[in-house]
Structure formats: structure tokens, C-alpha cells
Amino acid sequence: MDKKIGFIGCGNMAQAMISALVKSKLIESNQIIVSNRSKNILEKMNKEYGITIAANNIEVAEKCDIVFLAVKPNLYEMVMKEIKDSVTKDKIFVSIAPGKTMEFLEAHLGAYAKILRTMPNTPSMVSEGMTAICPNSNIASEELELLVKLIESFGAVEIIEEKLFDAVVAVSGSSPAYVFMFIEAMADAAVIQGMPRAQAYRFAAQAVLGSAKMVLESKSHPGELKDMVCSPGGTTIEAVAVLEERGMRSAVIEAMRKCAQKSKEM
Structure with a gap:
């Protein structure tokens, strides 16, 4: 070039x-x-x-x-x-x-x-x-x-x-920080269960990487992919129920709303 x-x-x-x-x-x-x-x-x-x-x-x-x-x-x-x-x-x-x-x-x-x-x-x-x-x-x-x-x-x-740039700031520009927090939290939970920290980071990060790749390559709705993991009476639905109870979705949505608003004000 x-x-x-x-x-x-x-x-x-x-x-x-x-x-x-x-x-x-x-x-x-x-x-x-x-x-x-x-x-x-x-x-x-x-x-x-x-x-x-x-x-x-x-x-x-x-x-x-x-x-x-x-x-x-x-x-x-x-x-x-x-x-x-x-x-x-x-x-x-x-x-x-x-x-x-x-x-x-x-x-x-x-x-x-x-x-x-x-x-x-x-x-x-x-x-x-x-x-x-x-x-x-x-x-x-x-x-x-x-x-x-x-x-x-x-x-x-x-x-x-x-006109979509403020939304982009929230959904991809700033979102690696949210993902890093999620990986860190998952790793902390694994450490509580006795897993060495370095190993916990690898398991958590690879789970996020693989999940993202499934969304991009399968073209399936994220909710459909989530349901695939949630067996009736199983372990995953228990975890999902707690996340819903604690307001994970609403917290993410509100955080991104604030992020986009800050972008508008800069």
C-alpha cells in the first residue's frame, strides 16, 4: 500500500x-x-x-x-x-x-x-x-x-x-470493561470453590470467548443458546435464577444507558 x-x-x-x-x-x-x-x-x-x-x-x-x-x-x-x-x-x-x-x-x-x-x-x-x-x-x-x-x-x-455512535460506545467501546468484571467475578467464585486463581481466569475467560463465538457463528438468539444450557432442575437454571433475582439484566442496561449519556455529554 x-x-x-x-x-x-x-x-x-x-x-x-x-x-x-x-x-x-x-x-x-x-x-x-x-x-x-x-x-x-x-x-x-x-x-x-x-x-x-x-x-x-x-x-x-x-x-x-x-x-x-x-x-x-x-x-x-x-x-x-x-x-x-x-x-x-x-x-x-x-x-x-x-x-x-x-x-x-x-x-x-x-x-x-x-x-x-x-x-x-x-x-x-x-x-x-x-x-x-x-x-x-x-x-x-x-x-x-x-x-x-x-x-x-x-x-x-x-x-x-x-446517530448510533453513543450506543456503540456503550455496547462495544466501553463494554470490554464490563466483560472483564464478569470474568473476574466468575474467577473469584471459582477460587472460593478451591480452584487456583490462574486456572480460574483461564476457565472463565475461555467460557466467555466460546460463548461469544457461538452467538456470532450459530446466528441463534442468545436466549435460545442460554436455554440450551439450562436443563430442567439442573445447576445452570439455579445460577440463572439468582442472576435474574439480583437484577443482572437491568444493571447492565442501566450501566449502558449511563455510558451512552456520558458519551453525548463529552
């Missing part, structure tokens, strides 16, 4: 994306140009992946064809103001921040800017991410195809309407 890919910011999400891009061999590692406040992180990434270190954010914006804005949401306005003079009609800017609307991005980068709004998640670190994307009208169809190919290097991709 004859493109230079830039990352302004090199936190966990950017590192996951860079790792996946390098491993995919879609682009030569030295064609990935990165800026970050921490020089130690840049030196580590250069040593590990062979990426090119930029002196500053403006260098990334000037030299790259596709620029990922991988800083925290509260830094977006400052960074876009810094690089605005480097924005041209042939460059593509990719946002990964929750709460930053296309209207906001276009106001700061220019109405003519090519912008892809995305919401990835941390499983991108193991190439099992889920990323929602929404292009603005300046991005051509062949450019969108290229962007999808790049993002698919670290997981699944869905093109969605922008």
Missing part, C-alpha cells in the same frame, strides 16, 4: 492499531509516522515495530495521507487547532474519540476535510476489535474501501449512521 499512515498520540489504542497494521503487512512499518508527548513510548514502538518517529503533531499531519487522531477527547480541540494549516483536500483524518461529532470535527478541520469518525475498542490489541465507522461526504467510495481494509487488520468493522 503506497500510503503514509500517521498517528497523533500513541496510547494503548494507537499501539494496538499500529501493532495490527504492522502484522498485517498492508503497509511497511517505516511508512507509519507517530507523534506523542512521551518520547519513551515512541522509542519503544520504534524499537519493537520499526515505525518512524515524528518531531511533532504538525509533521505527522503534513507527511501522512491518513492521520489517526489518537489523543484523549479533551485534547482534540487543541490538536486540531495545531494541525489545521496542514489539512488539505487529499488527506483523510480518522477520529477515534467518543462524543466528538462530525459537526465538531468539520468545524475544526474545515468543511472540505475528509473525515472518518470511528469507535474502536481495546480487543483490537489482539486483533479481535469491533470498530464502528462513519465517513463524511468528502470521502470517496474507493477511499472508504481502503479505510475499511486498514481497520479490518485489527478486527471487525461496521459502517453505521452517526
Whole structure:
């Protein structure tokens, strides 16, 4: 791929994306140009992946064809103001921040800017991410195809309407945290029953991984798959009854509602 890919910011999400891009061999590692406040992180990434270190954010914006804005949401306005003079009609800017609307991005980068709004998640670190994307009208169809190919290097991709982004933040962007809590709780319960902790984490994590794969591959309703495990008078229905009694579903729904609301306010 004859493109230079830039990352302004090199936190966990950017590192996951860079790792996946390098491993995919879609682009030569030295064609990935990165800026970050921490020089130690840049030196580590250069040593590990062979990426090119930029002196500053403006260098990334000037030299790259596709620029990922991988800083925290509260830094977006400052960074876009810094690089605005480097924005041209042939460059593509990719946002990964929750709460930053296309209207906001276009106001700061220019109405003519090519912008892809995305919401990835941390499983991108193991190439099992889920990323929602929404292009603005300046991005051509062949450019969108290229962007999808790049993002698919670290997981699944869905093109969605922008109005659904707050829901995406709740259902996939933030949800790995809920799943990690669930795995931790299951492991704690297994430890109470005498299982060594490392083994408990493996059993719990594999159960979650396998269950998710069944939903994706069987195309069956999750409720149907749940019923398959719940034998009459058996152990599983006892556990399910307790979860229902303690309000597991309502707690998850309310947590995700709060998460989406926070995204709207950012």
C-alpha cells in the first residue's frame, strides 16, 4: 500500500492499531509516522515495530495521507487547532474519540476535510476489535474501501449512521470493561470453590470467548443458546435464577444507558 499512515498520540489504542497494521503487512512499518508527548513510548514502538518517529503533531499531519487522531477527547480541540494549516483536500483524518461529532470535527478541520469518525475498542490489541465507522461526504467510495481494509487488520468493522455512535460506545467501546468484571467475578467464585486463581481466569475467560463465538457463528438468539444450557432442575437454571433475582439484566442496561449519556455529554 503506497500510503503514509500517521498517528497523533500513541496510547494503548494507537499501539494496538499500529501493532495490527504492522502484522498485517498492508503497509511497511517505516511508512507509519507517530507523534506523542512521551518520547519513551515512541522509542519503544520504534524499537519493537520499526515505525518512524515524528518531531511533532504538525509533521505527522503534513507527511501522512491518513492521520489517526489518537489523543484523549479533551485534547482534540487543541490538536486540531495545531494541525489545521496542514489539512488539505487529499488527506483523510480518522477520529477515534467518543462524543466528538462530525459537526465538531468539520468545524475544526474545515468543511472540505475528509473525515472518518470511528469507535474502536481495546480487543483490537489482539486483533479481535469491533470498530464502528462513519465517513463524511468528502470521502470517496474507493477511499472508504481502503479505510475499511486498514481497520479490518485489527478486527471487525461496521459502517453505521452517526446517530448510533453513543450506543456503540456503550455496547462495544466501553463494554470490554464490563466483560472483564464478569470474568473476574466468575474467577473469584471459582477460587472460593478451591480452584487456583490462574486456572480460574483461564476457565472463565475461555467460557466467555466460546460463548461469544457461538452467538456470532450459530446466528441463534442468545436466549435460545442460554436455554440450551439450562436443563430442567439442573445447576445452570439455579445460577440463572439468582442472576435474574439480583437484577443482572437491568444493571447492565442501566450501566449502558449511563455510558451512552456520558458519551453525548463529552
